Amino acid sequence: MRSVLYISGIWLCLLFALPVLAQVEGPPAQDTNYLVVRQVIVQGNKKTRTSIILRELPVKPGDTIYLHSLGETLESARKQLLNTSLFLNATANVKNWEGREADAVFEVWERWYLFAFPIFKLADRNFNQWWVEQNRSLKRVNVGVKAFQDNLTGRNDDVYADVTVGYTQKFLLGYNLPYIDKRFRHGLGFVVSYSRNREINYVSDANKQQFFRQDDFLRRQFQLGLTYSYRKAINTRHQVSLTYNTESVNDSVVILNPDYLGNGRKDIGYLELAYRVNYIRADSWQYPLKGAMLQGEVSKAGIGPLSGLDFVKFRVRAVKYWELARKTYGALGVIGQAKFSDKQPYIGVRAMGYGDDYLRGLEYYVVDGTSFFIFKSTLRRELLNFRINLPIVPKKFSSLPIRVLAKAYGDMGYAYSKLTRNGILNNRMLYTGGIGLDVVSFYDTCIRFEYSINQLGEKGLFLHAKLDM
Known part of the structure; x- marks a missing residue:
């Protein structure tokens, strides 16, 4: 296992370092073909x-752009606007030339920001x-209403609610x-939720979830979280969160698995302080x-008297x-x-098979543990890239982009x-592989069809509605 981790680490370091080394390149010493950005419009x-759009752009008034890199610079800025998820499309151009000065002009097509739609989600x-x-089983489906207003005040803020x-x-x-400051660096957020279930995954046996159901509510959960974020540059965001969590179960769960919450407890409460950094x-x-x-x-997790769960992750x-x-x-990716410590109650040992942490081809299994790694x-290969014109809907939403990509993949992982x-x-050590198709459209939609095989010799067709890595 150590050798695999070591080799994977070398590959990842090389893959991240090589692009950086390749980009250390300045303009030719004698290159006088340039423009100076007069305004960004x-x-x-x-x-x-x-002001929110200007904050995302790498092009600023007074910048000098060499003509040999002008197209690449404008395209990079255009894609950055699309990455905000605020716009359906964007264009970048240079206009109003006067000598070596010109204006950088960006035109955007805004998305539809208000949504309210029914929920039909598998549990x-x-x-x-x-x-x-x-x-x-339709008993294992959640139905309800989800509403969210993106870009609520025009500052890329969003409010969302689920029932x-x-x-x-x-x-x-x-x-x-x-952003709460004039320099567009600091942000705040909060989330509050309450849920309850009549069925519960109380234990895992032979890498399969075991469920118990009764008419009374078996589990109740409450969460209140506060978040502070800091984003100085375009590609990097820092985040600090403080979350208060409570969970309680009834006597039946404790009888079935006294270690569900640990030490035969029926309820716990704990604070969790987390720091996260995201670079893309x-x-x-x-x-x-x-x-x-x-x-x-x-x-x-576990601060002062609120230490129902206690770990460093x-x-x-x-x-x-x-x-x-x-x-x-x-x-290539690794998680x-x-x-x-490695001694945790059942709710604290979820490793592979939950959320996005799984090997393609092992969707029917869970691998519990306190530590794990996955290499993917x-x-x-892009097969198709086209647009469909939709009738009736407003014009700016009527052009539906469709991309279809064929793929082959291989995963491996280990959970302790x-x-x-x-x-x-x-x-x-676990190994899987397969072939598949990705269908991609706007509003961040990705549908994956995958035919996988695992080291147990099991094969199957799997459907997912989210990017795999």
Whole structure:
């Protein structure tokens, strides 16, 4: 395992370092073909404040841009505007030439920012688990209403709310304001939620979740979180959060698994303080094909008397994307986590198989543990790239972009667990691979069809509705 981690680390360091070395290049010493940016003009924004758009642009008044790199500079700025998720499209141009001075002009097409729509969401970890193992049971579906207003005041702030019933009864309300200062660096946010369930995953056995259900509510959860963010540059954001969490279960759960909350407890409360850093420099933040991404986190759960859970956690996620040839792209990524101490109750040992932390081909399994790593590699080839004109809908939303990419992939991972319950996948190296199709559209939509095989010899077709890495 150490050798695999060592080799993976070398590859990731090289992949992140080489692009940086390649970019250390200045303009030719004798290159006098340049322009000086006189003004940066923004057009087309009705809701979004111009100051918010200017904050995202790498082009400023007074900048000198050499003509040999003008196209690349404007395209990079245009893509940065699209990465804000505020706009359906954007154009960049140079106008009003006077000698060596000119204006940089950016035109944007704003999205539809207000949404309210019904929720029909599976309670299970993925579509296949619900379809195959849970027999497509409608009792395991959450229905309700979700509403969110993006760009509420034109400052890229958003307020959102969920009300769901069904498998989980939940209420959630949150607000995020990315900039509270005149220099557009500091932001604040909050989220509050309450949920309760009549069914609970009380233990894992043989790497399968075991569920228990009754008419009374078995579990109740409450969360209140406050977040502070700092973003000096365009590509890097720092975040500090303080979250108060409570969870309670009834006697039946404690009888089935006294270690669910630990030591036969029926309820716990704890504070968690976390620091996160996110860096992304890519052609697209929603479906990247060229560039790099790095996320790091260190958190402490259990502060003072609020120490129902007590651990220190380190987590990293790093991906390198690059273009191998025209319309052909590669990606290498790693996800890793280490939690101390390694003695945690059942709710504190979720490792692989939950959320985005899984190997493609092992969707039917969970691998519990306190520490793990996942290494993913993907090769993509664009097959189709076209637009569909939709009738009836407003003109600026009527052109629906569609991209279809074929891919081949291979994953490997390892999860460490101090205690296992018949776990055949714990504390051993795991391997999977497969082929598939990604269908990508706007509003950050990605539908994945994947045919995978794992080291157990199991094969299957899997459906996902989110980017894999």
